[in-house]
Structures are given as structure tokens and as C-alpha cells.
């Protein structure tokens with residue numbers, strides 16, 4: 001969402017400090033990060049070596065974070081209780097080469113730095129979502145992409161230390177509603193759980209059903225439905241209906257299976 005809209009002013013935030021530090025290192029030293037990554041041979045053996053390697057500086061940390069993400073199973077991020085990354089090797093056609101070919105890190109760095117000297121707000125921060133949403137007001141647009149959870153998701157589970165549980169879902173809906181009342185437009189992608197409908201009674205809702213693959217191959221995609229909740233103080237029903245139609249037309253190209261707007 002962020003890289004396809006490229007807002008002039010922004011605040012990107014996440015509770016995962018390793019992820020935010022990666023953004024900052026790419027912003028400030030993309031070429032150093034890329035040259036470290038390029039030195040690492042792409043193989044299962046080397047993946048396991050880099051997985052156990054503990055980098056001491058920010059450049060190597062960022063290189064390791066991105067490199068492992070491109071080679072691990074399904075691009076997952078999961079750590080054990082000692083905060084150690086523990087996703088196995090993915091195999092298949094997903095690897096870091098596409099980043100070098102498309103100059104992705106250079107482009108990301110450029111977007112994060114644009115108008116660095118101006119007075120525009122351009123923040124990349126480690127924070128809980130509530131603290132960031134609190135700052136939003138009239139005219140701002142908030143996009144949240146929480147980890148999907150339903151009422152049964154508790155504090156401890158297989159995804160490690162940062163768990164987005166049902167209490168977080170309630171906090172997110174309340175913070176979003178307050179921001180909406182202050183005049184911000186809020187978009188939230190979420191899982192297709194019926195309980196969520198009660199948290200967003202006044203939101204437009206679009207159901208997106210797309211083909212998703214598990215693991216690192218493009219074989220055997222499965223249908224996967226998600227909700228997009230939209231809180232729009234300007235109540236632009238037509239705009240969201242049109243958006244819904246655009247997504248629908250992508251559906252006929254095989255990207256999305258069905259779309260509807262409430």
C-alpha cells in the first residue's frame with residue numbers, strides 16, 4: 001500500500017524493531033545493505049548459516065533480515081521465545097535476485113528520503129499502533145495491516161513474541177473509530193472472521209477473495225478471502241463502489257475471485 005501510493009508525508013510504524021531498523025538502514029545505506037546480501041550464496045546450507053549468524057552492525061542486520069525473508073518458507077517472519085528467527089528454508093523460485101535486478105532497495109531508499117530537507121513529516125518508527133493512530137486527524141489516511149486474529153487467538157502462539165490477539169483487535173477498532181471521528185479516513189485489511197463485523201458496524205466492507213500460494217512456489221494456489229474495512233468521514237460510497245469494481249475487473253484476470261461492497 002505504502003509503496004504503491006508514495007505519500008508525500010507519512011509515518012510508517014510497526015512494533016517489530018528489527019523490521020523498522022531494516023527500513024532505516026535501507027533508507028540511509030541501501031547500497032551497503034545490498035552489497036552484503038549479494039555476497040551470500042543462495043543455498044539451503046548457507047541459509048542455515050546466515051540464520052544462526054548474529055550480526056553486530058545495522059547494515060549486516062538489515063541484510064540478514066531481507067535475505068532470510070526472501071529465502072524462508074512463505075516469506076514468513078516468526079521467532080522463538082528467545083527472539084531467534086526460526087522459519088525453515090523455503091526452496092522454490094522465491095529468492096533475493098529480483099531485488100537486485102529491479103533495484104528495489106535503491107527505489108525504497110529514494111521514496112523514504114524524498115524531500116528529506118523539506119518540513120514534511122517522514123517518520124519510520126517502532127511503536128504500538130495506538131500511539132501512532134492517536135496522532136492522526138482531519139485529512140489523514142491510515143492504513144493498518146494487522147496480523148489476522150479471531151476471538152480464539154490468545155497471548156501465546158506459534159508466531160513468537162509479537163502476537164496480535166483479540167484485545168488488540170478491539171483496541172485497533174476503538175482507536176480507528178476515534179480517528180475517524182476526528183476526520184481521518186481509515187482502511188484496515190483483516191481476516192474474514194464474522195466477529196470482526198461487530199467491531200466495525202459503521203464501516204464499508206469489501207470482501208476480497210484471491211488465490212494464494214503457500215510456501216515458495218507458484219503451484220496449487222488456494223482461495224483465500226479477506227475483509228477490507230473502510231471508515232470514511234466523507235462517506236464516499238461511490239468512490240468505494242468504484243474501487244470495488246476495479247478490484248472486480250482484476251478478478252477476471254485471475255487475481256481476485258469476488259468482491260462486494262456493503
Ligand SMILES: C[S@@+](CC[C@H](N)C(=O)[O-])C[C@H]1O[C@@H](n2cnc3c(N)ncnc32)[C@H](O)[C@@H]1O
Nearest residue numbers: 013014015016127128129145146147162163164
Ligand atoms: C501482516 S503484518 C504487516 C506487514 C506489513 N504490511 C508489510 O507489508 O511489511 C502485521 C504486522 O503487525 C505488527 N504488529 C503486531 N502487533 C502490533 C502492535 N501492537 N502495534 C504495531 N504493530 C504491531 C507485526 O510486527 C507485523 O509486522
